[in-house]
Amino acid sequence: MSSRPKAGPLSNVRVLVGRAWHQASSLSSGLRALGAEVIEIPFIEIRGLRSYKLFDGALRRITDYDWLILTSVNGVDALAARMQDMGIVAASLKHLNIAAIGPATRKAIEKLGLKVAVVPQRYVAESIVEALRDKVKGKRVLLVRAKVARDVIPRELRKVGARVDVVEAYETVVPKASKARLQIVMSDPKQRPHVITFTSSSSVRNFVQLFGERGRPPHTSPSHGVLDGVKLASIGPVTSATLREFGLPVHVEAEEYTIPGLIRAIVSAEGTSKAGTG
DSSP states (O other): OBOOOOSSTTTTOEEEEOSOGGGHHHHHHHHHHTTOEEEEOOSOEEEOOSOOHHHHHHHHTGGGOSEEEEOSHHHHHHHHHHHHHHTOOGGGGTTSEEEESSHHHHHHHHHTTOOOOBOOSSSSHHHHHHHHTTTOTTOEEEEEEESSOOOHHHHHHHHTTOEEEEEEEEEEEOOTTHHHHHHHHHHOTTTOOSEEEEOSHHHHHHHHHHHSBTTBOGGGSTTTTTTTTOEEEESSHHHHHHHHHTTOOOOEEOSSSSHHHHHHHHHHHHHHHHHHHO
16 A cells, blocks of 8 residues: 655655555654655555463453553553453552653553653663663563563573563464565566665564575675665664574664654665765
């Protein structure tokens, strides 16, 4: 799905947004408001788990925990759904100290009627560890996260004496329907984006899987050159590191690891490009 641009600092710039359908609106609308032509092709699909046995078990024992850590809006949504299905009210979680990885996650938590005690200065797992390092010794901590995720938080908090339980709340999968659409867009100079956005490590891995051949990144596959002139824009250093793992360049990285921060970084990069060609 694409839209025609308005006047603005991103006029005549096509941006490919690879967020899941239900999450794309904030990034897409922000880019459109600045004049970009937005192409939405999700690199990620959020799915529920086949079994919630471990997650539900942790929620039944929620009074045993001192801290709850949520690292994404998807995790909050999954928590809300399980609470509803199990008849658990928000008041049952009000004894918890809650840590959110960033402002969007905090906002989602607060919509449940819960208070957030900690939001780190930088919105990455390492910063959550730094923020909690002196607070969780001897405490019971529940970490709610995706099925496949980095182990930085549980590993490092256990080192400082926390008792951490990790439960999976959802999984991210590659949307099969996106493969043909992505290849069409990238192979047509009239549709090919000037910028591709990546908002998580999963989005990078799935992009490579969707567009690469036999697990290779696009720029090393037989479709060599199709990314020439295309800027890859990352929401932060963890996502950037994953791009580099696959041999992909990072042309734009947000200074603040949020959707507004990513939009600002794209505007800045495009402004610099236009100034350089002016």
